Amino acid sequence: MSHYTRNDCEQLDQQDPLAAMRDAFAIPEGMIYLDGNSLGVRPKAAKARALEVIEQEWGNDLIKSWNTAGWFDLPYKLGDKVAQLIGADAGEVVVTDSTGINLYKVLAAALTLRPERKVIVMNGSNFPTDNYMAQGLLKQLGADYDIRFAEHDNIMQAIDEDVAVLCLTHVHYKTGELFDMAAVTAKAEQCGAVSIWDLCHSAGAMELQLNACNVDFAVGCTYKYLNGGPGSPGFIFAAKRHHGKALQPLTGWWGHAAPFAFERDYRPSENIGQMLSGTQPILSLAVTEVGLDIFLQADMKQVREKSQKLTQLFIDLMEQRCSQYGFTLVSPRDAAIRGSQVSFNHDHGYPVIQAMISRDVVGDFRAPKNVRFGFTPLYTSYVDVWEAVERIVDIMESDLWQQPEFNQRGAVT
Incomplete structure (x- = not known):
């Protein structure tokens, strides 16, 4: 464990290739x-872009703006912009809907690729939406299906020839523990299972290589590290080898092969467009693009390197300054298997x-x-990071957290 000073942190900022961003x-x-x-x-x-859409594209040009x-x-x-950040090819990703809806789509599509198998492997301590969506889908499909819940240490043992789909979150939302995407996907492929990865806590925080790992499907959000705004749309990755074969069930008109032909019966698009359903939230999409464009100027290897340094600095400072105040580290100590939290x-x-x-150190x-x-x-x-720990020390020394107003639960924690 290194012992840092504020001057050390100032020097790190001066040397940081990402500082100007x-x-x-x-x-x-x-x-x-x-x-x-x-x-x-x-x-x-983002503000200027939102005003441009509201005042000019919607306000003046109205429906013409679709074209x-x-x-x-x-x-x-x-x-296609998200694809550059996650190691996918052009034409393999669409930005649309919420992560939960997108997970429902790709789970259903993946199960059609292995109709003879009835087991999904998931992390039991997952962010609840992933588990809830899978449970809801399987209720619709019937009693023959089952979810095999496993934790990080026994995921590999849980994957066998009975498994239809492996569906994992790349970085655990609570602990920040990082799965080895290449190794776990390889085990799924070896056993004939289809792989789905939830990238909500890794896209924008580290370099990802979906195609290099031979991932089948992935979902993620844009409102966290990608800075798309509250409730901004999620994204779906579907490897090109599955286009036209793995069909998702929410067959809205935007996923039709020719939406403006207005045919009576559904005819799926044979490209990534089949993962779309209904009319898209244009204002939110337009603002989301602003954050993506910033990321496309960054070197994701530098992003990951700085992430590891920031998290290690925080761990070291917290354990040096706050160990007596009841904090117990949950995240991995090894930066190689720790996300950006x-x-x-x-x-x-x-x-x-x-x-x-209340002291302007915002976590959750x-x-x-x-x-x-x-x-x-x-x-x-x-x-x-240095200043955050200084303020935390003051909060804990003064017992500020014991004041009644901080013990009243809000709707969002």
Whole structure:
């Protein structure tokens, strides 16, 4: 464990090749924002882009903008940009719908590729939506189907020749633990299972190589590390080898081979467009593109390297300064298997996080006692990490978290 000073952190910022990218984001004065793994901050250019869509494209040009402003092509255009960040090819990704809906689509499509098998392997401690969507789908499909829940240490043993689909989140939402995508996908392929990866906590935080790992399908969101805005659309990756073969069940008109032919019966598109369903949220898509364009200027290897340094600095400083205050590290110590977040357990996690937020150190809480901090390399500095721990020390020394207002639960934690 290294012993850092503020001067050390200032020097790291001066040497940081990504430091200038912070200027692209609107960060409130005095705030240390360590929740980009839940909602990314606003790119400064997003406001102007939103106004352009509202005032000009929608306000003046109205329905003409489906053609003149390229609205109809946005899911594909943005998908090709996401593809560059996740190791996919052009034409393999669309930006559309929510992560949950997209997971439903690809799970159903994947199961059609292995109709003789009835088992899905998932991580039992997954973010709940993934499990809930799978459970809901299987209720529709019938009692023959089953979910085999497993945790990180026994995932490989859970994959065998009975498994139809392996569906995993790449980075665990609570612990930040990172699966070995290449190794786990290879085991699934060896056993004849179809692979699906949820990239919500890794896309935009690290270099990804879906095609190099021979992944079949993936989903993810754009409102976390990709800074698309609250509720911005998710994305779907489907490897080209499955186009026209693995068909998703939400067969809306945008997924039709010729949407404006207005045919009575559904005829699926034979490309990535089949993963679309209904009319797209154009304003949200247009703003999402702003964040993606910033990322396309970054070197994802540098992003990952800085992420590992930021999280290690935070762990070291917390253990040097706050070990006596009841924080227990949950995230892996090995940076190679840690995503871009650090989680601690604390018996009074909720009020502790609320007290931190009151002092402009923004993390979040996940029941029952997980306090979670996300590090977004494009706008988090090393001095931010230093200053955050300084404020946390003051909060814990003063017992600020014990004040009644911090113990009142809000709807969102």
